[in-house]
Amino acid sequence: MLTAKLSVTDTGRLRDETAEPEVLRPAGHPNNAVRARQLSKRFGQNTILDRLDLDIRPGEFIALLGRSGSGKTTLLRALAGLDQISSGQLQVPQARAAVFQEPRLMPWKRAWRNVVMGLHIPQARERARQALAEVGLAHRENAWPGTLSGGEAQRVALARALVREPQLLLLDEPFAALDALTRIRMHQLILSLWRVHQPAVLLVTHDVDEAVLLADRVLVLDGGRIVADLRIDQQRPRSAENHAFQKVRTQLLQLLGVELDADAGAPKPVLHLVPPSPAAPFNLSNFSI
Numbered sequence: 644m645l646t647a648k649l650s651v652t653d654t655g656r657l658r659d660e661t662a663e664p665e666v667l668r669p670a671g672h673p674n675n676a677v678r679a680r681q682l683s684k685r686f687g688q689n690t691i692l693d694r695l696d697l698d699i700r701p702g703e704f705i706a707l708l709g710r711s712g713s714g715k716t717t718l719l720r721a722l723a724g725l726d727q728i729s730s731g732q733l734q735v736p737q738a739r740a741a742v743f744q745e746p747r748l749m750p751w752k753r754a755w756r757n758v759v760m761g762l763h764i765p766q767a768r769e770r771a772r773q774a775l776a777e778v779g780l781a782h783r784e785n786a787w788p789g790t791l792s793g794g795e796a797q798r799v800a801l802a803r804a805l806v807r808e809p810q811l812l813l814l815d816e817p818f819a820a821l822d823a824l825t826r827i828r829m830h831q832l833i834l835s836l837w838r839v840h841q842p843a844v845l846l847v848t849h850d851v852d853e854a855v856l857l858a859d860r861v862l863v864l865d866g867g868r869i870v871a872d873l874r875i876d877q878q879r880p881r882s883a884e885n886h887a888f889q890k891v892r893t894q895l896l897q898l899l900g901v902e903l904d905a906d907a908g909a910p911k912p913v914l915h916l917v918p919p920s921p922a923a924p925f926n927l928s929n930f931s932i
């Protein structure tokens with residue numbers, strides 16, 4: 644796997660050590676699609692990511708949870724190469740793509756042109772058509788974005804990511820703006836695309852059920868670090884009715900500072916969430932169900 648090895652110089656400049664073709668090389672860590680060590684991101688005086696370590700294996704489906712403002716998008720943008728890191732080391736595949744909550748389509752380009760936008764590849768139209776077919780939108784290849792539903796537009800965004808054949812697919816709350824039924828369909832679609840293409844996936848979500856339904860591992864970000872790493876060994880498709888599912892959900896809600904109503908079993912958010920973690924908070928690595 645080719646990787647972009649990003650590191651930060653003493654002067655804070657981001658150095659892409661793979662920028663020169665001759666230094667493109669197989670990953671130093673072939674078992675990792677992502678390898679972050681001591682990764683920090685600061686905005687002015689605010690440290691958002693604080694010497695964070697993270698490993699994602701090729702083909703692994705990771706969900707990232709954390710309270711609002713905990714730095715999930717900051718981490719995703721760093722992995723996407725959209726923002727520079729402040730210090731530390733980060734290795735990610737060159738082939739990576741991101742999908743955000745808003746599809747970010749160019750309204751003046753037809754759907755298929757959005758899919759291959761910025762790519763200089765042979766048979767671009769055919770490649771776009773194939774990707775659109777994979778997301779069930781072959782019939783909308785000539786559509787203008789303004790005529791697409793929210794779910795359709797998000798599927799075009801997924802096709803745009805797929806056509807780049809990513810080894811790392813970064814998803815920043817891509818289903819959050821969709822209605823419940825469309826969201827369920829998108830869950831099924833993303834799982835089937837993941838099975839076929841086998842990228843490593845990092846899905847940022849606020850939805851604990853979504854995380855447990857989809858992911859191999861659920862991470863919780865707090866205090867700038869990964870403070871919990873739960874492996875979900877249940878076979879897919881998963882059911883929220885399942886006892887093991889509920890056990891993990893409860894665990895995650897507690898980690899996120901949500902108080903559970905013992906009678907109803909329903910989550911009841913509390914106003915005072917757990918304070919930011921100290922340097923070495925609890926660690927549930929290898930916890931599995």
Ligand SMILES: Nc1ncnc2c1ncn2[C@@H]1O[C@H](COP(=O)(O)OP(=O)(O)OP(=O)(O)O)[C@@H](O)[C@H]1O
Nearest residue numbers: 686687691709710711712713714715716717718849
């Ligand atoms: N460009 C920026 N400049 C300054 N501060 C920023 C910038 N981007 C993010 N932040 C700050 O970094 C913190 C983390 O933001 P981030 O968007 O990563 O959190 P998040 O966990 O994704 O939040 P949410 O769940 O609400 O989307 C916030 O306090 C935010 O204000």
